[in-house]
Amino acid sequence: MKPSGKFEVHCALIATSLLMAGCQKSEVRYSETLDRNALMALPFPGWTPTGSDKVQAVLLPVKTVAPDKAFSATTQAEVSPLYVVKLDDTHAALVTQARPVDENNRPYDSHASSGTMGAYFFEHSAAGWRMATRQDAVATSGVEGHLGKTSITKLGEGHFAVTAQWGSCRQSICGKWLLVVGLQGNQATLLNPGIALSVNNYGANGACSALDNPALATAEEESKECLDIQSKWKFQGNRLxxxxxxxLSQLDDNAELLPTRKIREQAIYKATPGKLRLISGSVPVPDF
Incomplete structure (x- = not known):
């Protein structure tokens, strides 16, 4: 028996509804747990912890000669999970490192290549953990494609800090810096792009060695600057x-060597949502 026109229309509507329901279900994706690999599949479908599937399309900043003309572009990068942070009972964050790759999916590892920190935020419901917001690029730091040595610290209820410590040398002067990113709610905020932690120029001119062994120093070494500062840092609650x-043995504006200054100082920062403010002391590390 040939179905009536009304029956055909009814069947078509049912089929369309089922198809739409199937499409909607595929678009809403959940993770039952806060396992890092399971969470990675939400912002990056098809991601796996090994092989070429680690390479994903992310929106990363593009360096330009003019800083005011900087922009972001979709970039192929190797993306790795660093931390899963449970902010409260219903909110969590996934912190990642992205390393841009070449045409052979190999991460760029030159001295000028930095790593990029990303943050992805999730909310929990009866269905599981669902991605709420994504930030492919929160901050960049480090050399040779890596962010540096990272860590996570709880600052207060629902407020965490992700830090990346890294070092670099330039014309025989070496230094270290600390980057601080805050996590709260559904947002990651760059609190400080780089607190100077240390400087030394032992490999530059022999001036510091001359201070250590004045009897063996040459006149040229004694006339040069010695930069030699190290530091230790820690969080105490929401204070860094x-x-x-x-x-420090530095030259004045007339290129005359000033008396050597001993450094023993402490800088204290206070972290509040979206801010890291210097509240006491100073940073004695000179720019270089």
Whole structure:
């Protein structure tokens, strides 16, 4: 028996409804747990922890000669999970590192290549963990494609800090810096792009060695600057304490060597949502 026109229309509507329901179900994706690999599949369908599937399309900043003309572009990068942070009972964050790759999916590892920190935020419901917001590029730091040495610290209820410590040398002067990113709610905020932690120019001109062994120093070494500062840092609650020790022997505006200054100082920062403010002391590390 040939179905009536009304029956055909009814069947077509049912089929369309089922198809739409199937499409909607595929678009809403959940993870039952906060396992990092399971969460990675939400912003990056098809991602796996090994092989070429680690390479994903992300929106990363593009370096330009003019800083005011900087922009972001979709970039192929190797993306790796660093931390899963449970902010409260219903909110969590996934922190990642992205390393741009070449045409052979190999991460760029030159001294000028930095790593990029990303953050992806999730909310929990009866269906599981669902991605709420994504930030492919929160901050960049490091050299040779890596962010540096990273860590996570709880600052307060629902408020965490992700840090990346990295170092670099330029014309025989070496330094270290600390990048701080805050996590709260559904947002990651760059709190400080780089607190100077240390400097030394032992490999530059022999001036510091001359201070250590004045009897063996040459006149040229004695006339040069010695930059020699190290530090230790730690969080105490929502405060970041950076303790500096060392010495500075610098030239004045007339290229005359000033008396060597001993360094023993502490800089204290207070972290509040969206801000990291210096509340005491100073950073004695000179720019270079």
């Amino acid at each position: 304490l950076v303790s500096y020790e060392g010495r």
